[in-house]
Amino acid sequence: MGIEELVPQKSYRFLLIGIFFLTTFLSFSQAKKDSSFNQRLELGSLNDNWGGVLVKMEDDYRSFGFFANWFITENKSIHTTLSSLTNKNWRDTLHKERLDEYAVNIHYPIRENALKIMDVNAVGGFILTGNLGGEVIQQFTHNYFGMAKVSLPYSNKYNLYWQVGGEVKFHPIILHRTGESKSIIQPSIYAAYTHNYVFNTSIDLPYKIVLKDGDYSLLGVGYSFNQSLSKNEIINTVYKKESGFYLSLAQQFDVLTYSYKMYINNDFSLGTIGINLFKNHIAKREFQKPIASVEVGTLAGGYGFYNKYSHAMHSVFPVRFLITINNEFGASLKKHLPDYPNVSGHYKLLTIGGDLSLLKHSNKLQFNPYLGFGIGVKREMVYSGKEEIETIDLLSPAAKVNGGIKVSTPLKFLSDNNLYGLDFHFNYNYPFMPKEKVILNHIRSTFLQPSMMFGVGMFVVLGD
Numbered sequence: 308m309g310i311e312e313l314v315p316q317k318s319y320r321f322l323l324i325g326i327f328f329l330t331t332f333l334s335f336s337q338a339k340k341d342s343s344f345n346q347r348l349e350l351g352s353l354n355d356n357w358g359g360v361l362v363k364m365e366d367d368y369r370s371f372g373f374f375a376n377w378f379i380t381e382n383k384s385i386h387t388t389l390s391s392l393t394n395k396n397w398r399d400t401l402h403k404e405r406l407d408e409y410a411v412n413i414h415y416p417i418r419e420n421a422l423k424i425m426d427v428n429a430v431g432g433f434i435l436t437g438n439l440g441g442e443v444i445q446q447f448t449h450n451y452f453g454m455a456k457v458s459l460p461y462s463n464k465y466n467l468y469w470q471v472g473g474e475v476k477f478h479p480i481i482l483h484r485t486g487e488s489k490s491i492i493q494p495s496i497y498a499a500y501t502h503n504y505v506f507n508t509s510i511d512l513p514y515k516i517v518l519k520d521g522d523y524s525l526l527g528v529g530y531s532f533n534q535s536l537s538k539n540e541i542i543n544t545v546y547k548k549e550s551g552f553y554l555s556l557a558q559q560f561d562v563l564t565y566s567y568k569m570y571i572n573n574d575f576s577l578g579t580i581g582i583n584l585f586k587n588h589i590a591k592r593e594f595q596k597p598i599a600s601v602e603v604g605t606l607a608g609g610y611g612f613y614n615k616y617s618h619a620m621h622s623v624f625p626v627r628f629l630i631t632i633n634n635e636f637g638a639s640l641k642k643h644l645p646d647y648p649n650v651s652g653h654y655k656l657l658t659i660g661g662d663l664s665l666l667k668h669s670n671k672l673q674f675n676p677y678l679g680f681g682i683g684v685k686r687e688m689v690y691s692g693k694e695e696i697e698t699i700d701l702l703s704p705a706a707k708v709n710g711g712i713k714v715s716t717p718l719k720f721l722s723d724n725n726l727y728g729l730d731f732h733f734n735y736n737y738p739f740m741p742k743e744k745v746i747l748n749h750i751r752s753t754f755l756q757p758s759m760m761f762g763v764g765m766f767v768v769l770g771d
Contacts, residue, residue, distance in 0.1 A: 416429075524616075601615070607761065639651070658681030
């Protein structure tokens with residue numbers, strides 16, 4: 308029975324929001340007794356374009372969405388995600404459609420320290436599908452940024468599915484400990500059954516470097532198996548894409564967090580960018596020098612996004628120099644797409660290099676000019692949901708020069724020894740191997756061209 312037969316369409320959203328906030332309040336009120344855990348609320352967005360450079364980008368399947376994750380205790384949490392699912396591949400002419408998915412699940416401990424090696428958590432929740440506003444959001448953003456319109460019908464009316472499952476989190480295996488940081492491996496197993504929708508299982512093996520106050524960097528491998536239980540073809544397609552072997556990377560530095568998950572065999576990836584609220588900090592000393600920093604931002608007025616990780620090596624380099632790993636991703640401009648709007652394009656640029664600032668980082672308001680460089684690889688993809696063309700996937704080694712002014716200041720109400728700020732900068736990248744291709748209009752077009760962009764980012768510097 309569809310949800311529209313049980314609850315009036317104008318009321319079901321308020322009902323679900325009420326259920327979510329009621330369970331959140333009850334769980335949070337109990338969690339206040341656990342003072343050893345840094346509670347946090349992560350709010351952010353997800354997009355298939357924000358994944359790593361190792362897989363293709365076609366702006367399809369789990370195309371974009373938003374999430375809110377409340378980590379109440381080590382094993383008690385609430386996860387809610389609104390995703391826009393699309394299937395616009397020209398090969399699948401019978402099932403070119405879209406569907407929005409709103410998922411809520413609660414993790415609750417049922418046996419902690421079982422066999423002295425693991426925690427066992429119950430998982431329960433629901434998934435709501437239908438027209439939940441995904442098309443409106445996608446058309447608005449595509450029109451605003453000058454990207455091709457995605458016109459797809461919704462595949463069904465509103466439906467509600469219940470979910471039940473479990474999770475086993477093994478206790479972390481400590482590989483190395485240095486001062487306030489440690490490196491660990493913490494395997495986990497997850498399984499959930501969503502009635503008439505999907506059966507999910509996954510095994511995750513992450514390597515994690517945990518810094519002070521719970522900040523971390525994560526590099527992991529895993530395997531996911533998703534068996535669709537639905538007759539809806541778009542659900543079958545999306546969950547098939549999100550199955551198989553995957554690589555994952557994630558970082559949380561103070562208020563900023565981001566992650567990638569790349570399904571190598573299926574050429575699909577998903578990335579997230581978010582902010583981390585309600586995080587408590589232990590350090591009670593002023594900023595002395597940088598350990599590392601994380602930055603996320605936008606390029607060229609919203610066409611592109613990036614995240615940058617910077618690390619200090621004071622024993623090797625001057626204190627003003629930081630080693631950088633920069634990942635950029637975004638939509639190609641119209642001027643680079645002669646067949647627009649019948650085709651769309653995206654690019655990814657991954658570089659390793661360094662930034663040299665004019666001044667040493669200071670624990671007061673500071674305007675700090677800097678210059679940077681990087682070498683790496685640029686990938687450009689051109690595809691169409693309208694015309695019968697294969698996705699064009701081009702790759703080239705590339706160099707990058709960047710620079711700008713970083714405005715930073717301490718914020719004592721967030722942390723005693725971290726810096727926060729904005730980065731106003733330019734970014735020039737030069738692919739060494741431009742390529743010419745003919746797509747639809749029989750005009751030879753050049754891809755992987757040099758480009759200059761301007762951007763602004765938000766960063767956090769962890770202090771020693």
